[in-house]
Amino acid sequence: MSTQADVKSIDTLAFMKAAFASFAHESGQAISECEIQGQRAVDWICVDQAAFWKAEVRRMTELVNKAVKDLEYCKAFKKVGNNQPSCVEEKKALEKAKQRLARAEQKAEAVRRWTPVVQQQFREACVRLVRFREVVDVDCPRSMALLEKMLKALDAYRQVASPTGDSGTGGGTGGQSVARQLDGGQAAKPEAAPPPPAGAPPS
DSSP states (O other): OOOOOSSOOOOHHHHHHHHHHHHHHHHHHHHHHHHHHHHHHHHHHIIIIIIHHHHHHHHHHHHHHHHHHHHHHHHHHOBBTBOOOOOOHHHHHHHHHHHHHHHHHHHHHHHHHHHHHHHHEEEEEEEHHHHHIIIIIIIIHHHHHHHHHHHHHHHHHHHHHOOTTTTTTTTHHHHHHHHHHHHHHHHHHHHOOOOOOOOOOOO
């Protein structure tokens, strides 16, 4: 298994680091917005609607009581001889008030029934958001630090491979320089002298 790194572009690592930073920032804002909007929804159901329909039940009850009194007044004081008054308007008003009261009671009961469910679901959602926030607040900075370490290590390696600091040629220039030095050294080496002829005195 090879232990060498096959890095095609250092700029890609820098782009990944910037992408992590952007993701962490936008995700953090989205999590905060979810928590705020979720809490508003819970408060609207469990607090505002509960108070509203409780007040409506009380108001509709008062209207029913008033309609009952109006009907009793009609039967008692509008009677002519043995003729019982019809009191049609009062009966219609009482029936309408009872229907409104029944609707208000149904809404109030629905709010009471759904309040614990909504609160439980919101708590579970907050737990998931907390776990996601840990990823954003812990894992993303950790990954960014690792990428920064890799960038520094690769940049240091590039400076060693290219003493002139030319990132465009990289280590290739250094290799070519070394090759040229070797070629030049071999070209400058003098050729060996031919052996002296037999019987000739040594020089």
